[in-house]
Amino acid sequence: MGRDEREVVARGARLYAAARGVCGDHGRAVEAVQEALRPLQDEAVARELDATPVARLQEATGGRVQWESVERSGLRTVGRVLEAGPYRLRQVPGVGRRTADQILAAARRLSEAAHETVAVRIDVDRPEPRTSALVIALNLLVEAGPDGRRAVDMAEGLALRLGPLLAEAGPAAGRFRMLLAGREKRSRALAAVDGIRSLVEDAERAGALGLLAQASVDLLREPATDIAAWVDFELRSAEYYSLLAEIPGRAPDVGAAQGFLPDKLAERVRRQRLDDSRLRVSLRGYQEFGARFALAQRKVLLGDEMGLGKTIQAIAALTHLAAKGQSHFVVVCPPSVLVNWVREIEARSTLRSTLLHGPDRHDAFADWRSRGGVAVTTFDALRGFPAPEGGEIGMLVVDEAHAVKNPKTLRSQAVARWVERCERALFMTGTPMENRVGEFRDLIRMLHPGVADSLTEGDALTGSVAFRQAVAPVYLRRNQKDVLAELPALQHTDEWEEPSVSDEEAYREAVAAGNFMAMRRAAYLRPEKSAKLERLREIVREAGENGQKTVVFSYFKDVLGVVGEALAGSVPVHGPLTGEVPPVRRQQVVDDFAAVPGPAVLLAQIQVGGTGLNMQAASVVVICEPQVKPTIEQQAVARAHRMGQVRRVRVHRLLATGGVDERLVRMLAAKTRLFDSYARRSAVAEATPDAVDVSDVGIVQRIVEEEQARLGLVGEEPPAVGQEESP
Template identity: 75%
Template sequence: MGRGEREDIARGGRLLEAARALAGDHGRAVDAVRAALAPIQDAAVRQELDALPVARLQDVTGGRLRLGGVEKSGLRSVGGVLDAGPYRLRQIPGVGQRTADQILAAARRLSEAVHETVAVHIDVDRPEPATTALVTALHVLVEAGPDARRAVDRADGLAERLGPLLEDARPVGARLRMLVAGKEKRARALDAVAGIRALVEEAERAGLPELFAQASVDLLRGPASDVAAWVDFELRSAEYYSLLAEVSGRMPDTAAAEGFLPDGIAERVRAQRLDDSRRRVSLRGYQAFGARFALAQRKVILGDEMGLGKTIQAIAVMAHLAAEGRSHFLVVCPASVLVNWTREIEARSALRVAVLHGPDRHDAFADWKGRGGVAVTTFDALRGFPGPDGAEVGVLVVDEAHSVKNPKAKRSRAVALWAEHCDRALFMTGTPMENRVAEFRNLVGMLDPRLAQSLDERDTPAGSVGFRQAVAPVYLRRNQQDVLTELPSLQQTDEWEEPSPSDEEAYREAVRAGNFMAMRRAAYARPETSAKLGRLREIVREAGENGQRTVVFSHFKDVLGVVREALAEDGGTTLFGPLTGSVPAGRRQRIVDDFGAADGPAVLLAQIQAAGVGLNLQAASVVVLCEPQIKPTTEHQAVARAHRMGQVRPVRVHRLLATGGVDERLVRMLERKTRLFDAYARRSAVAEATPDAVDVSDLDLARRIVEEEQERLGVTDAGLTASG
């Protein structure tokens, strides 16, 4: 046996060592999370058990226990019973050995049940040593990202194949051992060497040695500081909670995560492979299932409740198909979310984006046809493009699909034409369409005409089990409370809107006048064509249809007036406020109380300076910020009014931003200069008492932005006016 064979074995050994080292590094990172989680979880379990009355032991035993004497003895909770133990229980009159054993067995069963279901909530406003340890441990895995997870999976698979081959090839490593080995063993050893060589060459072509090395480095690199870990947690809390659920094994109920689909369809979806090589973010379990559902069923409606990440599920579908060789994808959406789609695709995937909007949309369409990528366009623009030519489009994605529920509308006919000629279609809507059988049937008709014809409103009442079974082949919907195990969570979304021509005109006038405050609210100066106002109305409408309450914050009273008029015109929602600084404190609280007690959809309008401090608004689970604030602390404190103890639903924050002007400059400047420092300062009691101390100078910031915008737009410098 020559040097070449021994070198092949040595290369295989080094690769196996790297794979096992990576698995070990990942295992230690996971163990660190579990070790940090254990005391927090135990404390949460203990708190639950101390709150459970002794009478709950009857639930476990079917009412067979006599507990009167136990309660009279002073043991009033299940936690107290567990602490008491068998000796103290037997001292209670009427409680013998058998009864004591039964009581303790029932208490332990309740303890196990609580341990399985208790949720750990990480409080960013009150970081403690235990939660800080958990956040920093999770930070290692989050920062390593999906690439590390993929590397570990590849390492595990490689080790499984390489380990046995190296064992079989051992005789080749020593000449004497090879000489004394039998004929069959020598042949197996030579075959193993060939297998090792092939595996090593395959791994090197795929760049696995470098991938393993980088993943190990990422897993061994801790956060720069506890503060950096907390800042990252605030920015990416969903990823932290997702990993926490995975590591702890506390995943959502499987049936709920799968939308209570029939077993046959659910099994087919589970078997669907999902390639993540073109995707830059990890998916939660229910999101991966949603992407698989769209791939397995080909033409579907994803009706997840607002805030569950329908966009990332659509991106996952496109990324998978791109990895399989598909080159063209089409997203159709309202103009108000076009910019968001573009940014999400760029940030969360390796897919090329082509915007088919504006005066050059036909040239952009022709370019997309030639080069491929994800084309993002609007319902109105879609009507002006040539019809589809067969299977070129890998998947048609239609956002806010309830917008095409009227089959007679031109936009609906255009979408139906494309859906008919595309192999796959993914319609998305947060509106609970199962409550509207006629409208739902129209959408289904674009995807599966036969199924649509079978949906008879008289035979399938909305929301019935029969209805869900009938539409299961094309419809998947999950609710937040069923799949987000870490409730309450905070989900923050920057809603980038492209200004309308009249928005641009109003903004230019404010810039020419050098009026910084007018620049900030120019997006609402002409309500009839306001892009921001249009998106705000959509958010409020969808929240109302999902039975959620909304609080709308703005710095400006006149903006709140515009919003109130628009929402009053829409109808269907009870309006409260505006709550401004001129409203007496007692009256403010009554407004908040009335808002919390309102039946059905409700909106509270509030000036951010007046409602951002001192009031609890946990009745609201949707928060809209009409414009970015100059001081980061102002936004944080306002959001904290809703996202705090007592909030039972996830809080979704929508910050409305206009592209290309003051909003973009404000966001960029404040993120660059104050994000880390501000996050640190908010954990200081002194900083909370004097928030102005950590914010950038308002006047300096305003002056800089006005001057830069005047220069960009080429308008006369009229000096700075900071009046509101």
């Protein structure tokens, strides 16, 4: 036993002290958050219990209590029962000591459950001392960033392993202690020294001391001012809420976060390791699971509802593979989100991105092949590149994958060739099935032919639970309401307007001509007396008075033009975003809209603005007319109501009574139920065979003919159904 062993123990002790210090600093920061959170959580629980009828407690007494007597005594809610206490309860006729104790015990159980599940929402528009204290406490952890989280994880692991080893190696810390120790203790001490040496050398190679020292500096800095913390919260609210969800004592819905996968499959995914060393952001629990799912299952469809961060889950999977030695990756997406993908890759990871688009795309392709990184390209451009050899591509990511659900199209065939040649493929879409279960099956077939071939229309119609179980190995979907408790409320309002005389005349002319597209926009054809346009002005004016920004969606460019002229001069108007606007310019328009310090309006074609662009600067959404496909509206709304949104989102859908709008709304409701049955988690499918296979062209023709009959215009022009695809 000599100087070398003593030096190893000393180095281990220094590392152990640094690790314990970081754990303590982090623990105190978490305690500060918990202390700030407690009064807000208690208040939220109290509100929930005050809204819970006292009859919910009936099960606890076996139905022996006459709840009418309890309610007549003024104890109408669970909250009032808890406030009343045992003495007040025993004054109620028919309630004795034992029953009162049972009632209070049941009320306390409900209170405990509420404390575990209630969501604390931070209102950025109404800051007050208690919420400011919470935001300031969270700011310390947010500023520490992903490196801070990695340092804490490392510190906890080192402290857990070094502590016992240092205790066992105690005799080796001094020459005389070692001489006085017995043979068995000396043997254990030397073995512990070897263990300490291995841990210390590994930690030094990983730069542990520097990482731990920086983490302590970050965790011990002075708290931010309330103004600075609030500004940072509005910019990075998703990171604040992500930390809040992980505070000890708050139990997440594990089943929802894991997409309600079968237990064996979920366990397999959980065992998949995820190396996040090349990520620049922290993942939420459900996002980490999504990345693990993509890695464990190799070829999958991530169908998370919009706003849940599918992009960052894909990037996390790519960075893991890059850390394991893979060098080349490909992202295929619509032109509208090319720039967004490049931005996200560069901002959220250390990966290099290369844009394969435009006249120089083949030169860029050659550069990417030689240097590696993530190639970002479009569906159409992909067709011009040679399919890879086996093993060349670490992962192929296909965003908005529903664009390739038709196997007969050239873009679908090109994607299928690449998927076949790639070991891993990740399809992403919030709308994997719109009208036909068969189309969903075709999408799955590209990834896993065996799963697709095992599905039949009959299997789908037996119920969505069976359907989800069958596709579980290749399909993962989570919904906002299940995993993002912090999202502000989403308020939908159908704004039914009585058409003006001028509106009616324009609509009648469109019906007589059999022009379905003109029928849909008739309410804006004569803007000087448009009922819808007047209501839209009111909504925008009200939003402006509250300092809120508004996004206005329409399928039609000419409707957006009318809206822009009507709002000009009253509020800054940006756009319109249409199919003719280049992808790079689209993102710039959205950025300019977000940068306006006060009220502003962004105009966008719903099929353009509803794909890939993040519009969470807006808290008011106006949809000028109902759409033929419900998923188009859902995508558009999700661009504002998504992770990172800090205000309540109000959605106003402008509808005219008595005509095409009413008929479309009824059909949209039926199609939405179909989507919910199969693409969301649901107990019973609500579809019939003809509902699954309904044709949009058939809808158009039927609506036009029924409207002609209603208005006594039978025998006029035949329906112009083919115009549906041209805005």
